[in-house]
Amino acid sequence: MLNYPAGHRPIRNTASERTTVNYGSRGMSLEERLNLSNEYYMTRQIAVIHKKPTPVQVVKVDYPKRSAARIVEAYYRHASTTDYNGVYKGYYIDFEAKETTNKTRFPLANLPQHQIEHMRQCAQQGGVVFLILSFKVHQIVFLLPFSKLENYLANPNRKSISIHFLEEHAYQCQLGLFPHIDYLKEVDKLLLSSNSERS
């Protein structure tokens, strides 16, 4: 437990993860791989990035004698923000991570409007904002900068992102063990490209 920041172990998807066919990283979920990557970055003092706890609406709590408060009725809530944020080289980092078993397209249905709005607000404040999109079957993980996503979504008919669009407009993350998903390497490229656009 000690190495896991509170609330960082995936709780809800464990059962479904176990029953799916495992490709790579010994069947770890995207969340687990990102948490381990963030741990790697943190212990090496490269960045401080955490997954936020899943928000829970607590309805009823029992206080048994001589033991910890026990929540006996609660419900999962929708997060109002993205799942991950933190600081890297002085930059504010903010991203959402999604995985699909689809082979050619990334469905946008599970990217709710309020998360897009949160990303827009963070980008306006000068944050480095992006999506991490994992194609489970191909073992490919893309980092899509929010600016590219926003352009793409300017056409309201778009319900998914093709892998070809991502190959052209997103950064492909290097996968390995140290770290599992080296997305900060792609953030470096993103920073370089946005700095050269500005100058």
Place this chain on the structure above:
Amino acid sequence: MLNYPAGHRPIRNTASERTTVNYGSRGMSLEERLNLSNEYYMTRQIAVIHKKPTPVQVVKVDYPKRSAARIVEAYYRHASTTDYNGVYKGYYIDFEAKETTNKTRFPLANLPQHQIEHMRQCAQQGGVVFLILSFKVHQIVFLLPFSKLENYLANPNRKSISIHFLEEHAYQCQLGLFPHIDYLKEVDKLLLSSNSERS
């Protein structure tokens, strides 16, 4: 509900808040006042700062037919990070907020070591890191930069911070209604002073 980001309404302290004597802001807790301040900053596109959800360790979930998953056994966990973070003018903002009913000193017992460590890591990455300390009885709210806290804690015998130390080394936040606690005004001063120290 709509205006409240998920998990932002205080759940645990409501009963105790109601029984304490109320000074100012109609008895709102520090957390409520900060959440409203953050909402103010967000709607005016000044900053995007959120309180993180309280981490909960879920043990057992029921899935009733035709209704939402219901958590029937869960426990509160200690947060591994601070409670608040976000982005302001491109800066990564990270802080912890505490309130005391003590009149002369701020006890450090409820500032756990792992939170101090998290703040140190964020500061090393170039984040703007501080404590918000509220003296409930005096209705005074201080913003103590992490660098000052770190110097203070260099002496391991220190178990509390005197209000006199804070008057000298911290910034006093302006209190009002729009926003309730204008801590970003003090962040501006902090940024000015650290930029002039660097040049």
